[in-house]
Amino acid sequence: MRVTVWNEYRHERNPEHAASRIYPEGMHTPIVHALREAGMEVRAATLDEPEHGLSEEVLANTDVITWWGHAAHDEVSDHIVERVHKRVLDGMGILCLHSAHYSKIFRRLMGTSCSLKWREIGERERVWVIERGHPIADGLPEHFVLPHEEMYGETFDIPAPDTLVMISWFQGGEVFRSGCCYHRGRGKLFYFRPGHETFPTYYDANVLRVIVNGVRWAAPGSGPAPVYHNQPPLEHVKEHS
Amino acid sequence: MRVTVWNEYRHERNPEHAASRIYPEGMHTPIVHALREAGMEVRAATLDEPEHGLSEEVLANTDVITWWGHAAHDEVSDHIVERVHKRVLDGMGILCLHSAHYSKIFRRLMGTSCSLKWREIGERERVWVIERGHPIADGLPEHFVLPHEEMYGETFDIPAPDTLVMISWFQGGEVFRSGCCYHRGRGKLFYFRPGHETFPTYYDANVLRVIVNGVRWAAPGSGPAPVYHNQPPLEHVKEHS
Amino acid sequence: MRVTVWNEYRHERNPEHAASRIYPEGMHTPIVHALREAGMEVRAATLDEPEHGLSEEVLANTDVITWWGHAAHDEVSDHIVERVHKRVLDGMGILCLHSAHYSKIFRRLMGTSCSLKWREIGERERVWVIERGHPIADGLPEHFVLPHEEMYGETFDIPAPDTLVMISWFQGGEVFRSGCCYHRGRGKLFYFRPGHETFPTYYDANVLRVIVNGVRWAAPGSGPAPVYHNQPPLEHVKEHS
Amino acid sequence: MRVTVWNEYRHERNPEHAASRIYPEGMHTPIVHALREAGMEVRAATLDEPEHGLSEEVLANTDVITWWGHAAHDEVSDHIVERVHKRVLDGMGILCLHSAHYSKIFRRLMGTSCSLKWREIGERERVWVIERGHPIADGLPEHFVLPHEEMYGETFDIPAPDTLVMISWFQGGEVFRSGCCYHRGRGKLFYFRPGHETFPTYYDANVLRVIVNGVRWAAPGSGPAPVYHNQPPLEHVKEHS
Numbered sequence: 001m002r003v004t005v006w007n008e009y010r011h012e013r014n015p016e017h018a019a020s021r022i023y024p025e026g027m028h029t030p031i032v033h034a035l036r037e038a039g040m041e042v043r044a045a046t047l048d049e050p051e052h053g054l055s056e057e058v059l060a061n062t063d064v065i066t067w068w069g070h071a072a073h074d075e076v077s078d079h080i081v082e083r084v085h086k087r088v089l090d091g092m093g094i095l096c097l098h099s100a101h102y103s104k105i106f107r108r109l110m111g112t113s114c115s116l117k118w119r120e121i122g123e124r125e126r127v128w129v130i131e132r133g134h135p136i137a138d139g140l141p142e143h144f145v146l147p148h149e150e151m152y153g154e155t156f157d158i159p160a161p162d163t164l165v166m167i168s169w170f171q172g173g174e175v176f177r178s179g180c181c182y183h184r185g186r187g188k189l190f191y192f193r194p195g196h197e198t199f200p201t202y203y204d205a206n207v208l209r210v211i212v213n214g215v216r217w218a219a220p221g222s223g224p225a226p227v228y229h230n231q232p233p234l235e236h237v238k239e240h241s
Numbered sequence: 242m243r244v245t246v247w248n249e250y251r252h253e254r255n256p257e258h259a260a261s262r263i264y265p266e267g268m269h270t271p272i273v274h275a276l277r278e279a280g281m282e283v284r285a286a287t288l289d290e291p292e293h294g295l296s297e298e299v300l301a302n303t304d305v306i307t308w309w310g311h312a313a314h315d316e317v318s319d320h321i322v323e324r325v326h327k328r329v330l331d332g333m334g335i336l337c338l339h340s341a342h343y344s345k346i347f348r349r350l351m352g353t354s355c356s357l358k359w360r361e362i363g364e365r366e367r368v369w370v371i372e373r374g375h376p377i378a379d380g381l382p383e384h385f386v387l388p389h390e391e392m393y394g395e396t397f398d399i400p401a402p403d404t405l406v407m408i409s410w411f412q413g414g415e416v417f418r419s420g421c422c423y424h425r426g427r428g429k430l431f432y433f434r435p436g437h438e439t440f441p442t443y444y445d446a447n448v449l450r451v452i453v454n455g456v457r458w459a460a461p462g463s464g465p466a467p468v469y470h471n472q473p474p475l476e477h478v479k480e481h482s
Numbered sequence: 483m484r485v486t487v488w489n490e491y492r493h494e495r496n497p498e499h500a501a502s503r504i505y506p507e508g509m510h511t512p513i514v515h516a517l518r519e520a521g522m523e524v525r526a527a528t529l530d531e532p533e534h535g536l537s538e539e540v541l542a543n544t545d546v547i548t549w550w551g552h553a554a555h556d557e558v559s560d561h562i563v564e565r566v567h568k569r570v571l572d573g574m575g576i577l578c579l580h581s582a583h584y585s586k587i588f589r590r591l592m593g594t595s596c597s598l599k600w601r602e603i604g605e606r607e608r609v610w611v612i613e614r615g616h617p618i619a620d621g622l623p624e625h626f627v628l629p630h631e632e633m634y635g636e637t638f639d640i641p642a643p644d645t646l647v648m649i650s651w652f653q654g655g656e657v658f659r660s661g662c663c664y665h666r667g668r669g670k671l672f673y674f675r676p677g678h679e680t681f682p683t684y685y686d687a688n689v690l691r692v693i694v695n696g697v698r699w700a701a702p703g704s705g706p707a708p709v710y711h712n713q714p715p716l717e718h719v720k721e722h723s
Numbered sequence: 724m725r726v727t728v729w730n731e732y733r734h735e736r737n738p739e740h741a742a743s744r745i746y747p748e749g750m751h752t753p754i755v756h757a758l759r760e761a762g763m764e765v766r767a768a769t770l771d772e773p774e775h776g777l778s779e780e781v782l783a784n785t786d787v788i789t790w791w792g793h794a795a796h797d798e799v800s801d802h803i804v805e806r807v808h809k810r811v812l813d814g815m816g817i818l819c820l821h822s823a824h825y826s827k828i829f830r831r832l833m834g835t836s837c838s839l840k841w842r843e844i845g846e847r848e849r850v851w852v853i854e855r856g857h858p859i860a861d862g863l864p865e866h867f868v869l870p871h872e873e874m875y876g877e878t879f880d881i882p883a884p885d886t887l888v889m890i891s892w893f894q895g896g897e898v899f900r901s902g903c904c905y906h907r908g909r910g911k912l913f914y915f916r917p918g919h920e921t922f923p924t925y926y927d928a929n930v931l932r933v934i935v936n937g938v939r940w941a942a943p944g945s946g947p948a949p950v951y952h953n954q955p956p957l958e959h960v961k962e963h964s
Contacts, residue, residue, distance in 0.1 A: 089354055089398065109352045109353075110352055111350045111351055111352040112330060112350075112425055112426050113426065113467075113469075115467065115469035117468070117469060117472040118471055118472065119472050119473070119474065120471075121474070121478060123478045124478075124958075126655055126657075126957065128635075128636045128656070128657050129637070129946060129947055130637060130659070131642065131906055132637055132909045132944075132947050132949070133814065133908070133909040133910055133911055133943075133944055133946055134944070134946065135944055137944060137946030137947065138945045140946060140947055141947055142636075142947040142950060151472070153472055154610045154611075154612055155465075155467060155610075155612060155624065157330065157426055157467060157469070159400065159403075159424070159425060160403055160424060160613065162400075162401055162885075163642065163885065163906075164642065164646065167636065167649060167657045169651060169657045170651075171474075171476065171478045171958070172474030172475055172476050172478045173474060173475030173608055174472070174475070174608075174610070174651065175649045175650075175651045177649075182400065183400070183886075184353055185353050185398055186855045186856040187856055188856055221855075221856055221857070221858055221860060221861045222861045222862050223852065223854075223855040223856055223857065223860030223861055223862075223863060224396075224852055224855050224863055224864055225855075226354075226356065226396060226398060226855070227358070227865060228354075228356035228358060228398070229358060229359075230358075230359055230360060230361075231358040231359065231392070231394055231413075231415070233360065233364070233412075233414060234413055234414030234415070234849065235412065235414040235847075237362060237364045237412045237413045332615065365717075367716065367896055367897075367898075369878075369897070369898050370706055370877075371877055371900070372665055372705075373667075373668045373703075373705040373706050373707075373708070373878055374573065374665050374667070374668040374669055374670055374702075374703055374705055375665070375703070375705065376703055378703060378705030378706065379703045379704045380704050380705075381705060381706055382706055383706040383709060383877075383878065394851075395852075395853055395865075395890065396852065396855055396865065401854065403644075404665075404883065405883065405887065408877065408890060408898045408900075409898075410892060410898045411892075412717070414849055414892060415851070415892065416849075416851050416891070416892045416898050418853070418890075424613055424615050424616070424645075426614075427615040428615055461615075462614075462615055462616070462617055462620045464611060464613075464614035464615055464620055464621075464622060465611055465614050465619065465622055467614070475608065476606075476653070571835060571836055590834060591834045591835075592834055593831060593833055593834040593907060594812060595812055595908065595949075597951035598951060599950070599951060599952060599954040600952075600953055600954065601953060601955070601956065602953075603956070603960060605956070605960045606960075635954055637947075639812065639949060639951070641882060641885075641905065641906070641907060642885055644882075644883055653956075653958065653960045654954075654956030654958050655956060655957030655958040656954070656957070665882070665883060666834060666835055667835050667836065706878075708836075708838065708878060708880060709840070710839060710840060710880070711840060711841075712840075712841055712843075713841065713842050715844070715846070715894075715895030715896060716896030716897070717894065717895050717896040719846045719847075719894045719895045
C-alpha cells in the first residue's frame with residue numbers, strides 16, 4: 001500500500017498561526033507516522049512543491065491519497081486537479097479531510113457546492129459510529145470525543161453518501177455527516193470531518209485509526225478496468241434495415 | 242409547473258440526417274406536447290438561440306428543465322452550464338435524456354466521466370421497472386419494449402443512483418441502468434436512457450409517460466433554502482480559552 | 483387519500499399516566515385532526531378494538547396507515563401483523579412513529595432488531611433537515627426544536643434508509659437518524675422519531691407538518707402490480723437439450 | 724476465516740434428479756474446495772443433520788456462512804433461523820445463493836416477499852459487473868457468461884441493495900439484480916444469483932471467484948458491539964421538572 005499524504009502546509013509555516021505550535025512539522029506529519037506504523041509506504045506532498053508534489057509519476061505510484069487544504073484551495077492548479085480526478089476514476093483511493101470539503105478535487109467529485117455551516121470556538125465534538133459492520137469502524141468505540149474542534153453543521157451540501165459511517169454531535173447544537181463513503185468510477189472516496197488546524201486532532205488515537213481504516217478501505221481493487229467503446233453485439237441481432 | 246424543454250436541435254435541421262424525417266419539428270416537439278397535455282406550462286429552448294435560450298430570466302421561471310444534446314456538447318458555453326448547475330442546486334429539477342449522459346451539465350452534476358458502451362444497429366430494448374412504488378413508475382407496465390434503439394451498455398460511469406427505477410435489456414447482450422434518480426443540493430435529477438435521434442422513441446407512449454412522471458417527481462419542493470455561514474451557537478457553550 | 487391512524491391507546495386511558503392529561507382523547511386525536519385539515523379522509527383504529535380495528539375491509543380501504551405503539555407491542559396479533567405487512571408490500575404506505583420502532587410490523591419490515599439507546603429526562607431535541615429537496619422537508623425550517631422529549635440514540639439497528647431526511651441532536655450528547663424513508667415491495671415506509679407519550683409533541687406544528695408530508699409521500703402510486711411466476715421467454719431461445 | 728457452507732443437500736441425493744450426476748458429492752463440495760484453496764477454514768453443514776448442522780457452537784465459530792436451499796425451505800426450523808439471524812446481527816457474514824432468495828433466513832433479513840419471475844429452459848446468462856471498485860469485483864472481467872442457467876427476472880421483491888455490484892442479462896429478455904450487498908446489524912449479507920441445481924454453475928471459475936470475494940467482503944469486522952440501554956446523559960442536562 002503506497003500512500004501520498006497531501007497537505008496545503010501553509011498555516012504551520014506561519015509562526016504567528018496556532019498551527020505552527022501544534023504541528024511544527026506540518027499537519028501531514030502525524031498522519032504520515034500513523035500510516036507508516038500501520039505498515040504502509042508513505043510519502044508527503046505539499047502545495048508549494050513543483051506540481052504540488054503530484055507529478056504523473058507520483059500519482060501513478062499512489063494507491064491512496066489523503067488531502068488536507070483550507071486557505072489556498074484556489075491555488076491548486078486546475079491541471080493537477082484534473083490529473084487527480086482522472087486517477088481516482090481509474091481506481092486510486094482518496095480521503096478528503098476536514099476543510100478539504102471545499103477543495104477543488106472534492107467538489108469536482110461530488111458535483112455539488114459542498115458548503116456547510118461552521119463555528120470556531122473550540123467546542124466539544126462527539127463522533128458516533130452508525131454503520132458498525134463497516135471496515136472503517138474497525139477498532140472504534142461506539143463514539144469518541146474530541147474536546148475542542150471547529151463545528152461543521154448541516155446542511156452539508158453533498159450527495160447522500162453510498163454509506164454513512166459516522167455522524168457528529170456538537171456541543172452548540174448541530175449535527176454533521178462526519179464519515180461518508182462514495183464509489184466514483186473505479187475509485188473510492190472517504191470524507192472524514194475532524195481536523196481543524198488549531199487543535200491537536202491529528203494526534204488523537206481514534207482519529208488516526210479512522211484514517212488508517214479509511215486508507216485500507218479506499219485501496220484500489222482488481223475489478224475490471226473501464227472499457228468504453230462502440231461494442232459489437234455479443235448475441236446475434238438481425239440488424240435494423 | 243413551468244418546464245423548459247432544451248434541445249440541441251441540430252440533427253433535425255440537417256435534411257440529410259434521418260432525424261429530420263422522424264422529427265421534422267425537432268425532437269423537443271413531441272416532449273413539449275406531452276408535457277402540455279399533462280397540464281404543464283412548457284417552453285422550448287435550443288442551442289443556437291442567444292444564451293442557448295437559457296437566460297437568467299428563463300431559468301428563474303423554470304421549475305424543471307429537460308435536456309437533450311449529442312453532437313455539440315462542447316458548444317454549450319461553460320457560463321450557461323454554471324448557471325444551470327447553480328439553479329439545480331437551488332431547487333430546479335432536471336431530466337437528462339439519452340445522449341445527455343455526456344453533456345457538460347450532467348457530467349458536472351455527477352462528478353464522473355459518464356462514459357458507457359454503445360452500438361447503433363437499431364436493436365430491441367426492453368425497459369424493466371425495478372422500483373414499482375416510485376412515482377416515476379406510475380402507470381407503467383412491468384416492462385415495455387422499444388423495437389429499435391441505440392444500445393447503451395454498462396459499465397455506465399456514474400455514481401450509484403439514490404434510487405434505481407429502471408434497468409434496460411438489449412437484444413445484443415447488454416444491460417443498462419436506464420432510470421436513475423439523484424438529489425443534488427435542493428434539486429432533483431432524473432436520467433432516462435432512451436431517445437436516439439434516428440428512432441421515433443419520443444413518440445412512444447411509455448417513454449412520454451416516464452418523462453411526464455419524471456418532471457413531476459423532479460418538481461421543486463418547499464424545503465428549507467440553503468444557509469451556509471458562520472453560525473453562532475444554538476446552545477450555551479463555554480468558549481475555548 | 484384515505485388514512486388510518488393506529489394507536490395503542492393504553493397510556494392515555496390510565497388516569498395515573500401523564501399521557502392521560504396531555505392527550506385526554508388519545509395521542510391519535512391531534513394526528514387525525516392535522517390530516518383532516520390537510521384534506522384527507524381519516525379514521526382512527528386502536529389495539530383494543532376487534533382485530534385491533536384493522537379488518538381486511540379497513541386495510542383494503544386504507545392508502546396510508548400511521549402506527550404508534552409502546553407498551554403492548556406483544557399484544558398485537560401476529561395474524562394482523564401479517565395482514566398489514568402484506569398490504570404494505572402491495573402498496574399501502576406506512577408511517578412508524580417514535581416507539582413504533584419496536585413494533586412487530588416495523589421489525590418485520592426492517593429485518594433487524596430495531597434496538598436503540600434511550601433516556602427519559604425530557605431533554606431538548608433539535609431535528610435537522612438533511613435532504614432539503616425531499617417532499618417530506620416541504621415547509622420545514624432548517625431545524626426545529628422540541629423542548630422536552632425522550633432521547634433515542636444511535637446505534638439504531640436499522641438498515642441504512644433509502645433516503646435519510648432528518649437527523650436529531652440531543653442535549654445529553656447523542657444523535658439519531660430521525661426521518662428515514664424506505665421502499666418495501668410496492669409500498670413506502672417512513673420512520674419518524676419524535677412522539678413520547680409524556681410530552682405534547684403531537685401538538686407541535688413542525689411535527690404535524692412532517693406527518694402530513696410523510697403521509698403524502700407514502701401514498702400508493704400506480705406502478706405495475708407484482709406478478710411473480712414461471713415466465714415464458716419474451717425472446718426466442720433455443721431450448722437447452 | 725472460518726466458513727460454514729450450508730446446503731439443503733436433497734436434490735443431489737436423489738438418483739433420479741439431474742443434480743445427482745452434476746454434483747454427486749453435493750453442491751456444497753465445489754464451494755468448499757474453492758474456499759479452502761483460498762486459504763479459509765471450511766466446514767459443510769446440511770439440512771438433515773441434527774440442528775441442520777448449525778449448533779450454537781458451530782455458529783459461534785463461524786465468521787461467514789453460505790446458504791443454498793430450494794425445495795425444503797419450510798423444513799428449516801424456525802428456531803435455527805432465529806439463531807442464524809441473531810448471529811448475523813451480531814456480525815457473522817452471510818452469502819445467500821440462488822434459490823436461497825426464498826429461504827426463511829433471507830426473507831427474515833430482507834423483510835419483503837423476495838419473490839421473482841423464473842424460467843427453467845437452460846438459457847444463456849450474462850453477468851455484468853456494475854460497481855467495478857467493489858471488492859466483490861476483484862479479478863472479474865466486465866462480464867462473464869453462464870451458457871445454461873435458470874432465469875430469474877425482475878421485479879425481484881427485495882429492498883434496494885446498499886450496493887448493487889452485478890446485474891444479469893438473460894437470453895429470453897429479462898434482467899436481474901444479481902449481486903446485492905447489504906449491511907444488517909453488525910453483519911453483512913451478499914446475495915448472488917447463479918446456481919441452479921441442474922447446471923454445473925458451481926464449477927465455473929468466475930462464479931467461484933465471486934463467492935470467494937463475497938466471503939472475504941462479508942467477514943466480520945471489529946467495529947463496536949451493540950449496546951442498547953437506558954443511557955445516562957453524556958453532557959450536563961438540567962432535568963425536566
